[in-house]
Amino acid sequence: ETGVTQTPRHLVMGxxxxxxxKCEQHLGHNAMYWYKQSAKKPLELMFVYNFxxxxxxxxxxxxxxxxxxxxxxxxxxxxxxxxxxxxxxLCASSIIAGGSGEQFFGPGTRLTVL
Amino acid sequence: GQNIDQPxxxxxxxxxxxxINCTYxxxxxxxxxxxxxxxxxxxxxxSYNVLDGLEEKGRFSSFLSRSKGYSYLLLKELQMKxxxxxxxxxxxxxxxxxxxxxxxxxxxx
Numbered sequence: 001e002t003g004v005t006q007t008p009r010h011l012v013m014g015x016x017x018x019x020x021x022k023c024e025q026h027l028g029h030n031a032m033y034w035y036k037q038s039a040k041k042p043l044e045l046m047f048v049y050n051f052x053x054x055x056x057x058x059x060x061x062x063x064x065x066x067x068x069x070x071x072x073x074x075x076x077x078x079x080x081x082x083x084x085x086x087x088x089x090l091c092a093s094s095i096i097a098g099g100s101g102e103q104f105f106g107p108g109t110r111l112t113v114l
Numbered sequence: 115g116q117n118i119d120q121p122x123x124x125x126x127x128x129x130x131x132x133x134i135n136c137t138y139x140x141x142x143x144x145x146x147x148x149x150x151x152x153x154x155x156x157x158x159x160x161s162y163n164v165l166d167g168l169e170e171k172g173r174f175s176s177f178l179s180r181s182k183g184y185s186y187l188l189l190k191e192l193q194m195k196x197x198x199x200x201x202x203x204x205x206x207x208x209x210x211x212x213x214x215x216x217x218x219x220x221x222x223x
Contacts, residue, residue, distance in 0.1 A: 004156075042118070042213040043157075043201070056210070090156065098209045100145050100164065105156035 002026050004106035006091050012112045013081065021076040021109045023091030029104070031097035032074040034066060037088040037108070049074060050097035081113045116140050118214035120202050125220045126192055134187045134200050134217045142207020148176055148187045149201040151216065157201055160187070189219075197221045 004025045013019050025032065034046040048056035049068040063085075065077040074091055088110050092103040117139045126132040138146070145164035149157040163169055163178035163185065175188040187200055199216040206212055 040122075040215060042215045043203075043211075044213075045210065100162070100205065100209065102147065102159040102162060103211070105158070107156050 004091060004093055004104050006089075006106035006109050008109060009107065010110045010112075012114065013078070014114050015081060015083070017081075018077070018079040020078065021089055021091075021111075023074040023076075023106055025072055025074075025091075025093040025104070025106075027093055027104060029093040029095055030071050031094045032068060032071070033092040033094075033097075033103065034074065034076055035090040035092065037090055043090070047076075048097050055097055078111075081111075083113050086111055086113045116206065116212045118202055118204070118212055120200075120214045120217045122215070123218045123220065125222060126189075128192055128194060128221055128223050130192050131188065131190050132192060132219065134189075134202075134219065136185045136187075136202030136214060138183050138185070138202070138204045138212070138214075140183075140204050140206040140212055143180060144205040144207065144209055146176075146178055146185050146202065146204040147211065148185075149203065150198050151201060152198045160200075192221050194221050194223070 007022045031050045036044045046060045047066045052068050063080050067075040088108045090108045091106040094103045095101045120136045148160040151157040161176040168177045173190045178185045199218045201216045202214040203211040
């Protein structure tokens with residue numbers, strides 16, 4: 001596979017469920033990002049990892065828990081979500097964080113919280 | 115604060131030219147990106163400007179004026195497949211992208 005992949009593509013969960021989103025990049029990049037995209041709103045940066053270390057947490061509620069075991073994989077663990085958390089969750093990667101290189105995005109996970 | 119302003123929606127005709135404007139206010143500046151996003155798909159990179167002037171890349175061109183906090187994306191010879199949202203994203207002093215809400219471009223035959 002090439003580029004940035006995300007699984008699952010669609011997820012429906014109840015407010016008491018626990019689920020995880022997975023992202024994998026095959027570009028040899030060292031930075032990975034989680035974004036939230038809600039309808040007609042700007043992309044919201046959630047977390048940034050650079051060389052496996054978290055460098056950014058944009059005041060994200062603790063019900064979202066990221067994990068970056070290596071530079072190629074990124075997870076977002078979800079628990080006790082709220083209906084307003086329903087959105088498209090996008091993963092992206094770049095050569096490094098804190099540089100001017102472009103970010104490459106995965107196709108996203110469409111999350112619906114009931 | 116940091117702010118991006120671009121039109122919510124634009125309509126153009128196949129074969130024509132359209133210009134999508136973006137004005138921005140950021141804490142510092144390290145260049146500006148334009149991304150294209152088709153409905154239900156990932157954003158894809160179109161252009162990056164860090165110096166003033168026009169960058170041409172095939173049918174697409176991007177312009178930047180740092181003193182005015184202004185950029186535009188110019189699309190020529192419009193095709194139906196250009197129907198998408200176009201996202202303006204300047205990079206601030208911390209190299210963080212500040213995203214606009216995007217301009218939805220509708221191409222009519």
